[in-house]
Amino acid sequence: xxxxxxxxxxxxxxxxxxxxxxxxxxxxxxxxxxxxxxxxxxxxxxxxxxxxxxxxxxxxxxxxxxxxxxxxxxxxxxxxxxxxxxxxxxxxx
Numbered sequence: 001x002x003x004x005x006x007x008x009x010x011x012x013x014x015x016x017x018x019x020x021x022x023x024x025x026x027x028x029x030x031x032x033x034x035x036x037x038x039x040x041x042x043x044x045x046x047x048x049x050x051x052x053x054x055x056x057x058x059x060x061x062x063x064x065x066x067x068x069x070x071x072x073x074x075x076x077x078x079x080x081x082x083x084x085x086x087x088x089x090x091x092x093x
Contacts, residue, residue: 013037013040013042014037014042014044014045014046015045015046015047015048016029016030016033016045016046016047016048017048018030018047018048018049018050018056018060019048019049019050019052019084020050021056022056023055023056023059026049026056026059026060027059027063030047030060030063031063033045033047034067034069034070034088035069037090038069038090041093042090043089043090044087044088044089044090045087045088045090046076046080046081046085046086046087047060047064047085047086047087047088048081048084048085049084049085049086050084051082051083051084057083057084057086060086061073061086064086064088068091069090069091070088070089070090070091071089071090071091071092072088072089073086073087073088073089074086074087075087
């Protein structure tokens with residue numbers, strides 16, 4: 001049994017887990033997550049895309065770079081998950 005099959009932990013509201021998803025599966029989840037967390041008043045969020053081939057990470061960061069609600073983004077620090085995580089900061093309301 002893989003971790004994915006039995007991992008039932010609910011992620012924090014400020015975190016989106018996209019690992020094991022394709023780009024096509026991840027993009028609608030990312031967009032909805034950004035809108036919902038922005039409307040909830042969060043100032044920044046954590047997006048877990050994993051390291052893998054880098055395709056999902058690159059796509060997530062490209063979307064964040066153009067997204068009207070995102071002021072800035074960065075790779076996670078080592079203690080945050082490094083290149084497997086992107087931290088996005090929202091614009092002010």
